[in-house]
Amino acid sequence: MTSPLVAPIVRWYDENARDLPWRRPEASPWSVLVSEFMLQQTPVARVLPVHEAWLARWPTPGALAAEPSGEAVRAWGRLGYPRRALRLHAAAVAITEEHAGEVPSTYDALLALPGVGDYTAAAVAAFAYGQRQVVLDTNVRRVLARTVSGVEFPPRSVNRAERELGAALLPEDAPTAATWSVAVMELGALVCTADRPRCGHCPVVDACAWQRAGAPAYDGPPRPVQTYAGTDRQCRGRLLAVLRDAPGAVDKARLDATWDQAGQRERALASLVADGLVVVGPDGRYRLP
Numbered sequence: 001m002t003s004p005l006v007a008p009i010v011r012w013y014d015e016n017a018r019d020l021p022w023r024r025p026e027a028s029p030w031s032v033l034v035s036e037f038m039l040q041q042t043p044v045a046r047v048l049p050v051h052e053a054w055l056a057r058w059p060t061p062g063a064l065a066a067e068p069s070g071e072a073v074r075a076w077g078r079l080g081y082p083r084r085a086l087r088l089h090a091a092a093v094a095i096t097e098e099h100a101g102e103v104p105s106t107y108d109a110l111l112a113l114p115g116v117g118d119y120t121a122a123a124v125a126a127f128a129y130g131q132r133q134v135v136l137d138t139n140v141r142r143v144l145a146r147t148v149s150g151v152e153f154p155p156r157s158v159n160r161a162e163r164e165l166g167a168a169l170l171p172e173d174a175p176t177a178a179t180w181s182v183a184v185m186e187l188g189a190l191v192c193t194a195d196r197p198r199c200g201h202c203p204v205v206d207a208c209a210w211q212r213a214g215a216p217a218y219d220g221p222p223r224p225v226q227t228y229a230g231t232d233r234q235c236r237g238r239l240l241a242v243l244r245d246a247p248g249a250v251d252k253a254r255l256d257a258t259w260d261q262a263g264q265r266e267r268a269l270a271s272l273v274a275d276g277l278v279v280v281g282p283d284g285r286y287r288l289p
Contacts, residue, residue, distance in 0.1 A: 003169045005147060005204050006180055012203035013183030016190065020044065021051065022127070023182070029103035029128035030061055036120045037088045042079050044189075050079055061092040062101045070288030073277055074244045080233075082240060083275055086289075087115025105129045118158075123181075132177040134166040139188025140181070144169070146192060150209035152218040153194070235259050235268040243278060249285035 021027060022035035034054055038047040054075060058064035064072065069089040076085035091113040095103055103124065104110055110121035122133040141154040144165055154162060171177045191198045199205050199215075210216070228234050238258040242250060259265040269286075272278040279289050 032128040090114035146210035
């Protein structure tokens with residue numbers, strides 16, 4: 001039996017969905033896969049120009065695989081979490097070598113790609129190939145937590161109960177299921193937001209268990225608050241920015257000038273080398289891989 005949440009949320013999506021390049025009918029599975037890598041912990045507005053430039057330069061996995069991984073890091077720019085660029089490059093190599101250059105269509109084959117986890121495999125199978133998959137990102141989990149479970153926020157990590165709930169709500173028809181998955185995600189991104197949800201604009205507010213319960217405040221474990229200024233992550237970003245902008249290798253002194261805390265700078269640089277994002281040449285100079 002189809003959940004009464006499905007029809008109004010899908011109708012709302014038909015009328016309110018953002019026009020995003022990876023959602024258009026002509027979007028390739030590669031475009032969808034690239035978008036999923038880029039959208040991890042990164043807002044859509046920041047992803048859009050980088051996604052466009054990426055697809056213009058590397059319209060296929062084979063085009064990316066043919067270049068050094070350092071070019072992927074360079075093109076990643078300031079999206080953050082640059083290891084995603086290395087993983088996307090590794091996925092492109094695997095697609096080229098193991099799947100004749102075509103993004104695989106099955107969940108299991110997608111999950112076997114470097115850097116692809118449960119969510120990304122399900123999302124690409126659903127959004128690129130119209131399959132019936134349980135897609136649970138942060139936005140979807142928040143919508144289901146509120147509308148069905150009656151709590152403001154979902155648990156810190158996906159649990160079995162959430163997977164079972166997601167599966168129970170999934171329409172039987174594969175194309176409808178794929179639309180439902182992206183519709184719930186969009187509702188979470190635009191209306192059922194983490195802060196200041198726009199409940200007056202929600203198509204299922206009357207059926208929302210959280211609203212019926214009086215919108216009780218979250219009483220679970222403290223939610224993590226991300227900081228950036230002064231962190232190793234910021235330091236890593238400064239170091240990578242120098243290397244991205246340089247045409248070749250750079251001297252250590254040039255990197256030293258980017259951050260005045262020597263201990264933190266050395267720790268951040270060592271971690272970049274360990275992650276494969278930076279290479280030290282025999283002359284002691286640093287460059288992208």
